[in-house]
Amino acid sequence: MSSQNLPRKIIHIDMDCFYAAVEVKDDPSLKGLPIAVGGTSGRGVLTTASYEARKFGVRSAMPTHRALELCKDLIIVKPHFERYKEESQKIRSIFREYTEVIQPLSLDEAYLDVTGLSLHSGSATLIAKEIKQRIYEETQLTASAGVAPNKFLAKVASDWRKPNGLMVITPDQVSDFVVSLPVKKISGVGKVMEGRLKDLGIKTCGDLQGLEKEELVRRFGKWGAALYNYARGVDNRPVETSSERKSLSVERTFFEDKGTLSDVKEELPKIYEEFLKRLEKSGVKNRISGQFVKLKFHDFQTTTHEEKNAELPSLKSYQDLLEHAYARGERSFRLIGIGVRLMSIEDYEIRRSQLKFEIE
DSSP states (O other): OOOGGGGOEEEOOOTEEEEHHHHHOOOOGTTTTTTEOOOOSTTTTTTEOOHHHHTOOOOOTHHHHHHHHHHHTTTOOOOOHHHHHHHHHHHHHHHTOOOEEEEEEEEEEEEEEEEEEGGGOHHHHHHHHHHHHHHHHHHHHOEEEEEEESHHHHHHHHTTOSSSOOOEGGGGGGHHHHHBGGGGSSTTOHHHHHHHHHTTOOOOOHTTTOOHHHHHHHHHHHHHHHHHHHTTTOOOEEEESOOOEEEEEEEEEEEEEEEEHHHHHHHHHHHHHHHHHHHHTOOOOOGEEEEEEEEETSSSSSEEEEOOOOSOOHHHHHHHHHHHHHHOOSSSSEEEEEEEOOOOOOHHHHHHHHHOOOOO
């Protein structure tokens, strides 16, 4: 039987208080103390907190001043994002020794598909245990793992016995497990959605199973169809292993060559509108690191002009780039393309943290 026909075996690895744990690793004097990583100013916000700090109610995304009110002995450490990236790369290299089917979600979290592996007689549980042990031996950091037939349940399971935990949900346990699972455990169900469901008398996935799919779709659109499946422990999403996208663009080739700069600019608004639609669907809008314009002239020579810019490009910015590109040839052209360069997921994670949390 091919691995495509086997029941899926998904592992979700989630590092425990990753940023804080790295700081403790680098400064052992912090071990056992309530620490938090984040902004130290009055307007600062925390990225994460150690379990010692969480006992006082300190949480990630909490304003620093509030955290200090809850825990007066709290030690605030400024983030060192390059260090977190270094440790993340070590952990991912361990993953690659077991499977190539890996989907990183952030510096400290990833899905692994181990379906069909012969290691440990195919036991995903034993594979997860070994990966956790390897991570600790090679980084002195702990991870929690969830093992399940799909991504949704594997993620839920990894959070079940933190820190340094391992939880397994076998296929024959799925139905019983999801009945009492709070709907807030479904990824994407935030406070607003949880409130809307509560207004319908729905607190658990078992409650959610009482609504027909058509009713959920009528109330919540496509998300309603996803809720219907998640409530039954169904999640057919694959572990995405495609190469990390480095750019996104839209091109248009003309049946007849265009001859002037005004011809180029005349075509740009339609292409820009198509580009925006594709960008919106792609889910990579927040990873923009630059923008570019590409022209292919009638003789098939190609030129590209680009600029570094992390903002969403405007039509005007592409018009300016186009002028620079066209000036290199000033002759008829057969293709025009516009697009954006994208930073890596790891670099995006660092930038997101730097922007979100104010550092003195």
